Amino acid sequence: MDKKVIIAIVLAAIIVVGVASAALLLSKEDKGGTVKYLAMAPKDMKAALTTDQVDAYIAWEPYVSDSVVGRVGEVLVWTEDIMPNHPCCVLVLRTEFLSGTNGLELAQRFVKAHIEATKWMNDALADKESQNYTKLVDMAVGFTSRNASVIKAAFEHLEYRYEMGSSFDSALEQFTDMYIDLNMTTSAKLGDRGYTSVADFVDRYVNESFLEAAGGIAPSATILNPGSPIKLGYLLGDLHQMAQVVAQSSTATGTGKSFLETYGLEVEDAVGAPFASGGAEMDGFSAGTVDIGYLGAPPSILKHLNGGTGTTIIAQANIEGSGLVVAADSGINSLRDLVNKTVAVPGPPAETSIQFLLLKIELERQGLEFVVKT
Amino acid sequence: MGGNAVTTSIAISSLSKVFRKEKKIITALSGFELEVREGEFVCLLGPSGCGKTTVLRIVAGLEEKTSGTVKLQGREITSSGSDRGMVFQEFALFPWRTVRKNIEFGLEVKAVPEEKRAVISKKYIDLVGLHGFEDSHPRELSGGMKQRVGIARALANNPKVLLMDEPFGSLDAQTRNLMQKELLRIWSATGKTILFVTHSVDEAVFLADRIVVMTARPGKVREIIPVDLPRPRERTSREFIGVRGKVLAELDEEFEKARAKELSHD
Amino acid sequence: MAGIVRSAYQLVSSNWRKVALGLASTAVFLLIWWLYAAWLRADWPFHGTPSGAWEYVPYPLEVLDAFYLSFWSHPVSGLYMGEHIYASLKRFFMGFILAFALAVPVGLLMGRFWTADAAGKPIVELIRPIPPIAWIPIFLVLLGVIRGPIAIVFLGIFFPILLNVQFGARSVDPTLIDAARTLGARRLDIFLKVVLPFTVPYLMTGVTVGLGIGWMCIVAAEMLGAAGGGVGYFIFVTAGNSQFPYTYAGMLMIGILSILTTGVAGLVERRVSKWVGMR
DSSP states (O other): OOOOHHHHHHHHHHHHHHHHHHHHHHSSSOSSOOOEEEEEEEEHHHHHTTTSSEEEEEEEHHHHHHHTTTTTOOOOOHHHHHTTTTEEEEEEEGGEEEEEEHHHHHHHHHHHHHHHHHHHHHHHHOOSSSSHHHHHHHHHHHOOOOHHHHHOOOOOOOEEEOOOHHHHHHHHHHHHHHHHHHSSHHHHHHHHHOEEEEEHHHHHHHOOOHHGGGGGGGOOSSSSSSSSEEEEEOTTTOOOGHHHHHHHHHSSSSSSSSSHEEEEEETTOOOTSSSHHHHHHHHHHHHHHOSSSEHHHHHHHHHHHHOOOOOEEEEEOOOEEEEEETTTTSOOSSGGGTTOOOEEESSSSSSGGGHHHHHHHHHHHTOOEEEEOO | OOSSSEEEEEEEEEEEEEEETTTEEEEEEEEEEEEEEOEEEEEEEETSEEEEHHHEHHHSSOOOOOOEEEEEEEOOSSSSOOTTTEEOOOOOOOOOOHHHHHHHHHHHTTTHHHHHHHHHHHHHEEEEEEEETTTGGGSSSSHHHHHHHHHHHHHOOOEEEEEETTTTTTTTTHHHHHHHHHHHHHHHHOOOOOEEEEHHHHHHHHHEEEEEEEESBOOEEEEEEOOOOOSSSTHHHHHHHHHHHHHHHHHHHEEEHHHHHHHHOO | HHHHHHHHHHHHHHHHHHHHHHHHHHHHHHHHHHHHHHHHOOOOOSSOOOOGGGGGGHHHHHHHHHHHHHHHHHOOOOOOOHHHHHHHHHHHHHHHHHHHHHHHHHHHHHHOHHHHHHHHHHHHHHHSOOOOOGGHHHHHHHHHHHHHHHHHHHHHHHHHHHHHHHHHHHTTOOHHHHHHHTTTOOHHHHHIIIIIHHHHHHHHHHHHHHHHHHHHHHHHHHHHHHOSSSSSHHHHHHHHOOOHHHHHHHHHHHHHHHHHHHHHHHHHHHHHHHHTOOO
């Protein structure tokens, strides 16, 4: 074999590698530090943490308390520390549903059931000795397949809330601005959907009328939509969305009927429920397979703006209730310690969850980059 | 030729080769005897299937004999080696190597240093008349030139004998005649012992010191006909034609026998 | 460098008719695309009501714009296009090198030794027909989203190389081996000096085929894994966010990368074949 050819090949290889590395180094600007993220389903996050696949993860309850109570992890920061009282899960309606038979009334009744369920939960949580508290914990254990101690710990950092209002609106505006900053949507898209500004968008996307109408809704002895149940969407094991569990439970009301039945509603799981992420659930809305659903506010905003999904927010479900977990003996004491480490975020898709958004906001406040791990 | 001391180069005694083909047992050679003297040019001639190529391949070490002895300069042959150089009908040049690199192949195998290889390959390139084509690839060469490379390649290892298996069979008539003359020139320049297999009576009479006419299968020596004509030989001379006639006579009978055998086996 | 430019110029000028035809058909393609996008949006030269699906077909210029922006100012998931390309290329080459390093020796062994062939045949014949893409969900779980795509690429490239090398090794002209033996070659010499060079053109064919398959695999794996960066991931994420000009830009990037890698492979193949004297 000709020596010259071998030398030429080796030289060529060196040059290629050199150019490639140079290009890479040049394209990456040197900032304060970079934290990496990896999308995965929250149910896999604890295992990923313990097997060192990731150095931290951020998810909604009960996945946070899972690790804490299991003593494999500790919470580095709660999302409520990043943005107190931040909205989290909301109740979303597919606008075309309103054009169906009795669409408006059905939707209003659903919101009423949601409100009653939420009130019931808050009462139960206020009195840990009460029978209702025990019932609630049992329902949560069944829904999330976690044991009671995890559930109880999770409840400590959770607040169920159905009201919206001006602070809710301004938080959503802040989220939308963030998304525009992150190039995940654009003002042009706002225009495409027919909104004149972020404020205009939030104003028209959030619909308070259902909450307002709730006062006038009375129970119904008969089911109003027999045979064509409302298709309900929700996220897998998401303790934030207990309202729908409670609303469907026959033990909560004490009358033997669930809240939903009390108000004359037949409801069934939508195709694809429970969903792994809000983005996936929004796709269900787009496809028309979900009528009403619980999911995070950010994905419902993003998908509506970018994808034109015809939805509207008709109630809130909870605030706060998510945390960033690091391994118990990791020595990571601040977000800065996460530089060059990997954080698991809910997904795929990765960037649509509120957990991602809030973490990104906080990291940027500290001058850190948040990029996908390659 | 002849030489001062008549030493035996190749000594084949009671050589037989039997092999199984499908369900049949085929005896290719049976009791083949031959002694080739140093520096001699011996042709093996015979009908198709008589085993002449088999004899050559056994001497080359490419095939195993079934029984008998084959000795080269008194030592038994056990396997192939560069002491028995071989030239093939299909040239068998390495297409990815240049002419020079083909010729140097055996030297590389023996780990001859580069400078020495260059000297040797140049010598043989010049000998076979391929000066100027050192860096050509086989596909760029004509048939005659390819065979020159084949000859040079075998000779470069300074073999004790040169085994040639119908080397000019793929060439056209003119090239063939030319190459026969060239071969004689190279032979007289190197003094090698040559064992040459051919179909062609003309070729054998033109080239050989002795012609070994083989029988049809199972092959053995039918007749050894010496060709005492001085070289260069005239193909049209009376003596030439005379020897040719003698050889043909022997050969024709064997051809008939071979044909009959083929027909009876069908 | 000047030589390359000169030969590129020569290539174009001697084939100007072919080049012109190619450019013309590309222009027609772009025109049809632009017209379709305009029709969906009911923009000039069409009018009427825009179709609901107009987002899914951006204008060619929008795609070009997005393509350009993705390198400098519009990162996806925090990374610029250059970094996504680097991630994909890194994984692709790792899979390629692994496949090459394993397939060549195994192919040579299976081509020359009936024992190796008999031993390996059942496994090869069983796994080979399975499209590498089918393994994606399994490897993504077993190896994670960063290394899973490497395994997929490996599978995609391994079999074409293996089969071609095996075939080449098996096809070595026996007379060449005879010739080598009469030149004093022993088993190892025959292997290194006859079998190996003979197999090289077959190897190059296998490599060229494997590279094409490998690209399909890496993109599919990144899209399904949706988590480890790379050009496939880029496409998936931007599509999910309905940022379609970027999605198309990502697809364009894959086309370019594929052309580049197979083009380089073809060049190397021609060069090697010429050097080896078989063309």
